[in-house]
Amino acid sequence: MTKASKIPRRYAGLLMGLLMALSMGLIMSFVVTVINLGLRGDFLVKWMIAYAGSLPIGLPTALLVTPIVKSIVDRMTE
Template identity: 35%
Template sequence: MTTTRKRGKLPARYAAIVSPLVLSLLMTFIVSFISTLKSLGPQPNLPSVWLTAWGLSWLVAFPTLLLVLPAVRRIVGWLCELPAR
């Protein structure tokens, strides 16, 4: 008999922090890699240089997202109709 363990989820109130956290991690991960690769080209120390750039860019991106996300939501609300409920 196999037992399945239910994965616990964070309460909904954390979505306002988790969403920009995940977005900033993914976006800075991809953009910093492309930028570092374009600047330096392929080379043996690329991973360490890139991870340093990624860490620094994430330190800026996450707090920035927390600050600008409310304004972005308002702008999107002005530009898009809300779905019918």
């Protein structure tokens, strides 16, 4: 990645929260969908519906919680 295409460091916390929300939401919705429905013919559709439904909760939560957790970790570590 060239320097011109990088995101400014001041957005690192926001980017961290965004990527965490997207990846955790994807993984968690997959697991819960498998538990609830099993691997069946319409699994992919059901999984994507569950993922889309989880994002309105997961994204703002991750964006709010990430700086708090970072602050706690910073105080707990040297």
